Amino acid sequence: MLHELNIPRILISGTGSGTGKTTLVVGLTKAFQARGIKVSAFKCGPDYLDPTYHSHTTGKSCQNLDGWLMGKESVLSSFIEASRDSDLTIIEGVMGLFDGHSPHSDIGSTAEIAKWLQAPVIALIDASGMARTFAAISSGLLNYDPEVPIQGFIANFVGSEGHTSVLKSAMEPFPLLGGIPKFPEQSFPERHLGLHSATAKILSNESLSFWKNICESYLDLDEILSIARKAPILSFQKEEGRVTKQSVCRIGVAKDNAFHFYYEENLRRLQESGAELVYFSPINDKFLPEVDGLYLGGGYPELHAPALSQNTNLLKDIRDLAGSGAPIYAECGGLMYLSEEIQDLQGVSHPMLGLIPGKTIMGPKLKALGYVEVHTEKGTILGEAGTRFRGHQFRYSDLVLEEEREELYSYKIRKRKSDLSTPEGYTNGNILGSYVHAHWASNPSIPENFVNACMRSKN
Structure with a gap:
């Protein structure tokens, strides 16, 4: 039986690992929660560490969404089930937007999840030392696969407000939703498997408040929320047989x-x-x-x-x-x-x-x-x-x-x-x-x- 559900949603992707996707999702989550918005978060790919940050920040379990591991039906089922009581869902991508199981297809990639969920994509790009080249990279992402619904860009690691202004001018008519400066002293610590698992010490109230304030100060949150709310109604075939049995x-x-x-x-x-x-x-x-x-x-x-x-x-x-x-x-x-x-x-x-x-x-x-x-x-x-x-x-x-x-x-x-x-x-x-x-x-x-x-x- 075909069902329809209206779920405001955005997908935060990037050009690769290390662009700051996890930090951005944490900051956006806290910024929207401060507006009284109930947020759910998801992680593309097989990663087991980043979801600990989003579970800690949202107060609810963060689900993985992986096309190769799960298949389309299970991805849709997991997404819909965990989004039901939320006003907004934020999905963090894995690696770069088009990186996945194969170098020749979008299987297992963030792009695949974006298509399946019809999720508006906001691409986060490391803007260090860049001006007009930022626009060229943005254009490449937009045109590489027109079926991926890219709706905006965020510049990370900008040098100053003036740098952000230059980028906005170079980006026209592409939508730049803000530029975030570098704050190395506030970066989440890493170890050999990527980020440390989220703990109350790493994600302290002070740290969460800091990244909330950064997103409120440097990003166009109203436009980001508008993009999320314009996501199309999601049509899906309800997965049968997912009824919890009595504990045995x-x-x-x-x-x-x-x-x-x-x-x-x-x-x-x-x-x-x-x-x-x-x-x-x-x-x-x-x-x-x-x-x-x-x-x-x-x-x-x-x-x-x-x-x-x-x-x-x-x-x-x-x-x-x-x-x-x-x-x-x-x-x-x-x-x-x-x-x-x-x-x-x-x-x-x-x-x-x-x-x-x-x-x-x-x-x-x-x-x-x-x-x-x-x-x-x-x-x-x-x-x-x-x-x-x-x-x-x-x-x-x-x-x-x-x-x-x-x-x-x-x-x-x-x-x-x-x-x-x-x-x-x-x-x-x-x-x-x-x-x-x-x-x-x-x-x-x-x-x-x-x-x-x-x-x-x-x-």
Whole structure:
């Protein structure tokens, strides 16, 4: 059945990473909230860090929107579901406007999401050292794909108000919605996976107020809001079968400074499949809550390895749960926690759960980055042999085994730029760990299978 919904919306994109998209979305969110406008925020692409900023700023979960991982129907469904009670939605793009899964198409790009959601695009461009060239770049973005609805531009890192005036003159008739100066002392800190995860310290009231005031002072907020409200009515085919079942099991979800990389869609689909999600902290909680299975997401366990290793009561509880046959599913940082130990960048080793053989060794250089496709070679808690799904990798560590054991692997993964498959998916009974951050919209049967595995163990 065809439905229609009027959702005021804008999509903030740029010419690449590092142009300040996340900061701009945070500032715009606070500026519009100060006007009494209820804002929802979204993040294009597979990123797990930027959404923590938008969740913190809006006070509600920030959903990822990724065309390659999710497909059009799930992107629309996630967007509409999370936008219902909002007056305005702000979507942050990924990388540059046209960057995505392929150099030859808009698959997995911000442009693809803009087309699917008919979202007016405001392009943020680093204006450092530029005048008329800014207009040339803007013209290139406008004309590269006329189906992408670019409605305005913002200049970032301008040198002065005079610089902004020069840019406006050079841009005519293209709409320049303002110019933001550089404020390096107010920049959000970065580490090897991009920005630090948002915390109350990073996103302090003072920081949020600062970026709100910057947007109010340097941007045409009235015109930006007008652009958002002129977005066309969104027509969509309602996704069937998304009805939350009565809870039939309890799944523990690790959530603290060490583990917090989760796709919100995965958590929502677990709940719809009948799971009650019970959050706990592997750093701080001394005892595991009563659960029928565990979901250990990604994060920064290497930064909290001493605290994780010294929380011996919780380690024992998790080992006992594993010994009972309860399903445990872990991704990236969660896999590191399952391993025998984590060796940090200083060469110091910290004992971990030891439920998956092997030692996790951190390195100074990137080990894997990008989209992957997964094909299971044998049955796991996520489904029978032959189960397929899509995901993303971004890691600086390796799991090193004393000896290769073929029976440990349950996956074959294929990277986007390669036809070669490599073994992955470490298994030990009902334990499954992988470096792949899976997005379950690519295979909705997976959360159902995981819940069913927890039910079988419970019974």
